[in-house]
Amino acid sequence: MAMRSTLIAALMVSVSSCATINTTGNAPTPSQTPPSPSAETVANPLPGGMQLVEAFTPAEGEIGIPYKKYVLPNGLTVVIHEDKSDPLVHADVTYHVGSGREEMGKSGFAHFFEHMMFQGSENVADEEHFKIISEAGGTLNGSTNSDRTNYYETIPSNQLEKVLWLEADRMGFFLDAVTEEKFENQRETVKNERGQNYDNRPYGLVSERVGEALYPEGHPYSWTTIGYIEDLNRANLTDLKKFFSRWYGPNNATLTLGGDLNTEETLEWVAKYFGSIPRGPEVEAPEFIPVTLEADRYISMEDKVALPLLYMSIPTVYARHPDEAPLDVLMSIMGEGRTSILYKNLVKDGLAVAANAGHGCRELHCAFTLTALPNPASGTTLTDLDRILRESIAEFETRGVEDDDLERVKAGIVSGMIYGLESVSGKVSQLAFYETFTGSPNYTSKDIERYSNVTKEDVMRVYHQYIKDKPAVIMSVVPNGQPETIAAPDTWSMYERTIPESEDTTDFEPRYAKDDFDRSIQPKAADFNPMVKLPEIWKSSMENGVNILGAVNTETPTTALQLRIEVGDRQQTLENMGIASLTASMLGEATEFSTNEELSNRLAKLGSSISVGSDKRYTSITVHALTENLDETLAIVKERLLHPKFDEADFKRLKEQTLQGIEQRKTQPSAIASGVFSLLTFGHDNPSAHPEIGTTQTVNNITLEDVKKFYADHYTAGSASIIAVSNLEEQVLENKLSIFSEWSGYPNPAPKLHPFPELETGTLYLIDKEGAAQSEIRIGKRALPYDATGEYYRARIMNFMLGGAFNSRINLNLREDKGYTYGARSGFSGSDIGGIFSARAGVRTDATADSIVQFVNEIKNYAENGIKEEELAFTKSAIGQSDALEYETPFDKLSFLSEVETYGLPDGFTETQSQILENITKEEIDALAKKHLQIDDMIMVIMGDKAVIEDDLKALGYPIVELDTDGLPVPPPQRPKLD
Structure with a gap:
C-alpha cells in the first residue's frame, strides 16, 4: 500500500508546482476577458500576439508532464512539452468536434472529415499529406469519436516545421481544394470502412443498435461515429463545407507538440503558419441531457x-461527473478481471466463455x-x-x-x-x-x-x-x-427516423487568411540530422542456460520484459494442434500455491500485467511493471511458470473456450482467407501452417495429461531466454532475474518440417461466404526466409512503393482512385524457415473481380518496368529517416531485442542495413522485382459471396477451385439420378 500512496502523492503534489498564469485555461472569446499577459510575456513579447496562460514544471522526483500553454489571438490553444530523450516530435491537432456535434439526418460528417482532410488542401496536392510525412520518416493518422477529431504525426525532430505547415494548411486552406471527385471517392472509402468494421464483422452492429435503443431520437449518441449510409448518400459537398466552416476553426482546436523541440523556435513557426487563420464561429460546451428509460x-x-x-x-x-469514479469502481467489482462477480458466476463455472x-x-x-x-x-x-x-x-x-x-x-x-x-x-x-x-x-x-x-x-x-x-x-x-x-421477445423496435427537410446550405462564407509569405513553398527539414539513439544492449546468461539480453531505459520507472521458451506450433503434431496454445493458457490459471483469483488480485494491486501466449515458434510470458514492484511481479511469474496446478476444472473451461474460439474464427472472413492462404503455401502436413488455436477435432482430442506432458517435455530452461528493458542497471536487474535460477532442463530438439507443397500457380481458390458484405483477397506465394541484411531485407525495400506504404501504387489504385477498399497492401514476411509474399485487401463485393485485375496489373507492371527514380528517392528517405521512431518506448526496445535474440543478429547490423538502403540502386530494385514478383508464380485466395461474384471471377479466365473454410476442396454437387 505504501507504494501506491507514494505514487498518488507524487502525482497529486504536482499541483503545487504549476505556475498558473490563467486559472480558467480557456481560450479568449468575445464573451470572455482575455487572459492577462504573464510577466514572461511582458518582458519578452511572444510572436504573433500569443500569450502564455499556463505553465507547469514538476519538482525533482515528481511524476508529471511539464508543459507551457499559449493562446493565439484567433483562439488557437497551443500546448508545448519539451522532451529531449529521443530525436522525434509528436504533433496533435484536436478539434472539439465529433459525431456528438452532428444533426439529425447528417450523421457521419465528423468521421467523413477525418478522411477528407487527408485529401490535400490549397497548397498541398492530392495524396501529398501521407507522402510528405512518410518521406520525412514519420507516421501519421487521424481518429474520430463522438466528442473530438484529432490528426497526429510522429516525425524526426528536424521535420517539425513541415508538419506545422501541413496542419495549418488543412485548418485554414482546405475548402477551396475540396472537389466533387474527392468527395465521391472518400464517400466510397467510408462505405468500405463501414463494410469492413461494422457490416461484415461479427457483432459489428451491436453499438449502433444499442445506441438507437438507449438514446432518444435526435440524441447525437443515438448513431455511431461512422453514421448511416443513407445519410452519407444524401449529403452533398456543400453540406460538408458548411460543417467544416462551423466546427474546424482555430478557436475550437488545440495544437499539442511534444518531443525534441525548441520552444522559442516552435512558437515562431506556430505564429507564422496558424496566426493568420481567422477564428471560426463561437463554440459553446455541449450540454449534458440526462438519459432515462421508463422500462427495460x-x-x-x-x-x-x-x-x-x-x-x-x-x-x-x-464523463468527469463526480459519480463517474465510484461507478468505475463498481464496474470493476462487477466484471473486470478474475476477481469479479461475473467471472465467478459465469466464466469460472463454464456457463459463459x-x-x-x-x-x-x-x-x-x-x-x-x-x-x-x-x-x-x-x-x-x-x-x-x-x-x-x-x-x-x-x-x-x-x-x-x-x-x-x-x-x-x-x-x-x-x-x-x-x-x-x-x-x-x-x-x-x-x-x-x-x-x-x-x-x-x-x-x-x-x-x-x-x-x-x-x-x-x-x-x-x-x-x-x-x-x-x-x-x-x-x-x-x-x-x-x-x-x-433470444433472451426475451423484443419490447422495443427502431422508429422510422425523422429526417429534417433539407435547408439551404449556401449561407456560409469561407474564412480566408492573409499572409505576407508564400504558403505554397514547403518548408525544408532543419539543418541537422536527428541522432538516433539505439539501445545499448548488455548480454548475460544464467548457469541453467537462460540467456539474457537487456537495455537500460531511464525515462520512466518501469520495466518491460519477456521470458521466451522456444516451443510453439512447430512442436505440435497434426493430431494435437492447439496444444501449445492450450498449455500457455494453463499457465495463466491456478498454481500449486494460489488460486487464479488470488494471483490476479495481487497483480492488480501492484499495477502490473503478465500475459502468456504462444505463436509459431515461441511461448512468451510478457511482463509490464512499475520497477519498484518488479520483485513481487517476478515472484508471480515464477509461480505461474514453475508451479502450474493444471487443474481439471481450469482445463475443461479453457478447452471449451478454445473450441468456441475456433467456431468464432469461422465467422471472420479476413482470418479465414489468411489461414487458407497459409495452408496452401506451407502445406496441410505442417502443423505450424494451421491456425495456432487448432481445429475442433484436434482440440477435442487433447487431454489434461497431454498438456502436462507437453509442458514437462518442452518448458525447459535450456530453451529459454529473457529480454528486458528497465530503468535498472544491468547488475541490479540480473540479480532480480536470478529468481529463475532453479529452473532446469535441456534445449528442445529442432522440430522436423514436412516439405512445402508445389503451388498450383495461376489458380484462383474460392471460399464461399454467403451474404458477405465484402470479399477478402490474398494473392501471393512462398518467398524468402528472414535475413536482416540479405536479399530478404532488400526485397522489403523493393516492395515499399508497390504496397508497403499508404501512398504505394496498390493502395492509391484500389483505395484512392477506385474506392474499392478501406486499404490494400503487399509485403514480404519471413521467419527462420521460410517466408511469403502476399498482396491483400478486403474489397466491395461488386468490385471483387476488378480488384483482382488491378492487383495483377500493378504487380505485373512493377515486375516488368520496375521502380521510378522519384519513387526510389522517396523510399530511401522514408525508410531511412524512420529510424528515429523505432526505439522510443520500452516495448519498442523490447521488440528490437527480440529480433536480435531470435535471429542471433550481430552488433552493428542496423548500420549495415543503413548502408544497403543508401546504396541500393534502381537496377537492383528492378532485378528484385522481376525475380520475386512474377504473377504466374502466385496463387489467389478469394473469400466472398459465391452467388454474387462467381460469374465475374470465371470471366477472368483463371482455373477456379472451391475450398471450405479449412482449406479443403469442396466436392462438386452431385447430379440428381434419373429414373
Missing part, C-alpha cells in the same frame, strides 16, 4: 456469428454495460444469462465493497498514468485530451485524486442511485436462423 427495452438481431451474445446497457452520468462489465464514459453520457457469451457446452441460454446478470447485480448489494476493490482500481489508475509517460505520443495525447475536455492540460492529479477519494459508501450509493432495479437496454445477438434463442 429488449431488442435482438440475427448475425453471422457462431456464439450468441447478451449485452445489457444502463444509462448513468457523464466470456463475461465482463464496462462503464464507457463520453462527454454527454456514460453507460454501465454487462456482456456475456454463453458456453454451448453448458447448455446456458441467453435467457439464463439475462437472469444470472441480474442476480449478479443483486449479489453486489450483499457482497459490498472490500478494501482490495478500491486498492485495485486506484493502482490501475496510477500505473496506467505512468505507463502513458513511456512515449512522447502518450504524453502529448494526455495533454491534448485534458486540455480539450477540461480546459487545462494539468488534470492528471485531479484524475488521480477523484479515484483515490472514492469510499465504500460512495460505491454503494451510486449502486442504489444508478444501477439497482434500473431499466436497461438488453440486446440479444443470435446466429442467423435462430431467432427463437
Whole structure:
C-alpha cells in the first residue's frame, strides 16, 4: 500500500508546482476577458500576439508532464512539452468536434472529415499529406469519436516545421481544394470502412443498435461515429463545407507538440503558419441531457456469428461527473478481471466463455454495460444469462465493497498514468485530451485524486442511485436462423427516423487568411540530422542456460520484459494442434500455491500485467511493471511458470473456450482467407501452417495429461531466454532475474518440417461466404526466409512503393482512385524457415473481380518496368529517416531485442542495413522485382459471396477451385439420378 500512496502523492503534489498564469485555461472569446499577459510575456513579447496562460514544471522526483500553454489571438490553444530523450516530435491537432456535434439526418460528417482532410488542401496536392510525412520518416493518422477529431504525426525532430505547415494548411486552406471527385471517392472509402468494421464483422452492429435503443431520437449518441449510409448518400459537398466552416476553426482546436523541440523556435513557426487563420464561429460546451428509460427495452438481431451474445446497457452520468469514479469502481467489482462477480458466476463455472462489465464514459453520457457469451457446452441460454446478470447485480448489494476493490482500481489508475509517460505520443495525447475536455492540460492529479477519494459508501450509493432495479437496454445477438434463442421477445423496435427537410446550405462564407509569405513553398527539414539513439544492449546468461539480453531505459520507472521458451506450433503434431496454445493458457490459471483469483488480485494491486501466449515458434510470458514492484511481479511469474496446478476444472473451461474460439474464427472472413492462404503455401502436413488455436477435432482430442506432458517435455530452461528493458542497471536487474535460477532442463530438439507443397500457380481458390458484405483477397506465394541484411531485407525495400506504404501504387489504385477498399497492401514476411509474399485487401463485393485485375496489373507492371527514380528517392528517405521512431518506448526496445535474440543478429547490423538502403540502386530494385514478383508464380485466395461474384471471377479466365473454410476442396454437387 505504501507504494501506491507514494505514487498518488507524487502525482497529486504536482499541483503545487504549476505556475498558473490563467486559472480558467480557456481560450479568449468575445464573451470572455482575455487572459492577462504573464510577466514572461511582458518582458519578452511572444510572436504573433500569443500569450502564455499556463505553465507547469514538476519538482525533482515528481511524476508529471511539464508543459507551457499559449493562446493565439484567433483562439488557437497551443500546448508545448519539451522532451529531449529521443530525436522525434509528436504533433496533435484536436478539434472539439465529433459525431456528438452532428444533426439529425447528417450523421457521419465528423468521421467523413477525418478522411477528407487527408485529401490535400490549397497548397498541398492530392495524396501529398501521407507522402510528405512518410518521406520525412514519420507516421501519421487521424481518429474520430463522438466528442473530438484529432490528426497526429510522429516525425524526426528536424521535420517539425513541415508538419506545422501541413496542419495549418488543412485548418485554414482546405475548402477551396475540396472537389466533387474527392468527395465521391472518400464517400466510397467510408462505405468500405463501414463494410469492413461494422457490416461484415461479427457483432459489428451491436453499438449502433444499442445506441438507437438507449438514446432518444435526435440524441447525437443515438448513431455511431461512422453514421448511416443513407445519410452519407444524401449529403452533398456543400453540406460538408458548411460543417467544416462551423466546427474546424482555430478557436475550437488545440495544437499539442511534444518531443525534441525548441520552444522559442516552435512558437515562431506556430505564429507564422496558424496566426493568420481567422477564428471560426463561437463554440459553446455541449450540454449534458440526462438519459432515462421508463422500462427495460429488449431488442435482438440475427448475425453471422457462431456464439450468441447478451449485452445489457444502463444509462448513468457523464464523463468527469463526480459519480463517474465510484461507478468505475463498481464496474470493476462487477466484471473486470478474475476477481469479479461475473467471472465467478459465469466464466469460472463454464456457463459463459466470456463475461465482463464496462462503464464507457463520453462527454454527454456514460453507460454501465454487462456482456456475456454463453458456453454451448453448458447448455446456458441467453435467457439464463439475462437472469444470472441480474442476480449478479443483486449479489453486489450483499457482497459490498472490500478494501482490495478500491486498492485495485486506484493502482490501475496510477500505473496506467505512468505507463502513458513511456512515449512522447502518450504524453502529448494526455495533454491534448485534458486540455480539450477540461480546459487545462494539468488534470492528471485531479484524475488521480477523484479515484483515490472514492469510499465504500460512495460505491454503494451510486449502486442504489444508478444501477439497482434500473431499466436497461438488453440486446440479444443470435446466429442467423435462430431467432427463437433470444433472451426475451423484443419490447422495443427502431422508429422510422425523422429526417429534417433539407435547408439551404449556401449561407456560409469561407474564412480566408492573409499572409505576407508564400504558403505554397514547403518548408525544408532543419539543418541537422536527428541522432538516433539505439539501445545499448548488455548480454548475460544464467548457469541453467537462460540467456539474457537487456537495455537500460531511464525515462520512466518501469520495466518491460519477456521470458521466451522456444516451443510453439512447430512442436505440435497434426493430431494435437492447439496444444501449445492450450498449455500457455494453463499457465495463466491456478498454481500449486494460489488460486487464479488470488494471483490476479495481487497483480492488480501492484499495477502490473503478465500475459502468456504462444505463436509459431515461441511461448512468451510478457511482463509490464512499475520497477519498484518488479520483485513481487517476478515472484508471480515464477509461480505461474514453475508451479502450474493444471487443474481439471481450469482445463475443461479453457478447452471449451478454445473450441468456441475456433467456431468464432469461422465467422471472420479476413482470418479465414489468411489461414487458407497459409495452408496452401506451407502445406496441410505442417502443423505450424494451421491456425495456432487448432481445429475442433484436434482440440477435442487433447487431454489434461497431454498438456502436462507437453509442458514437462518442452518448458525447459535450456530453451529459454529473457529480454528486458528497465530503468535498472544491468547488475541490479540480473540479480532480480536470478529468481529463475532453479529452473532446469535441456534445449528442445529442432522440430522436423514436412516439405512445402508445389503451388498450383495461376489458380484462383474460392471460399464461399454467403451474404458477405465484402470479399477478402490474398494473392501471393512462398518467398524468402528472414535475413536482416540479405536479399530478404532488400526485397522489403523493393516492395515499399508497390504496397508497403499508404501512398504505394496498390493502395492509391484500389483505395484512392477506385474506392474499392478501406486499404490494400503487399509485403514480404519471413521467419527462420521460410517466408511469403502476399498482396491483400478486403474489397466491395461488386468490385471483387476488378480488384483482382488491378492487383495483377500493378504487380505485373512493377515486375516488368520496375521502380521510378522519384519513387526510389522517396523510399530511401522514408525508410531511412524512420529510424528515429523505432526505439522510443520500452516495448519498442523490447521488440528490437527480440529480433536480435531470435535471429542471433550481430552488433552493428542496423548500420549495415543503413548502408544497403543508401546504396541500393534502381537496377537492383528492378532485378528484385522481376525475380520475386512474377504473377504466374502466385496463387489467389478469394473469400466472398459465391452467388454474387462467381460469374465475374470465371470471366477472368483463371482455373477456379472451391475450398471450405479449412482449406479443403469442396466436392462438386452431385447430379440428381434419373429414373
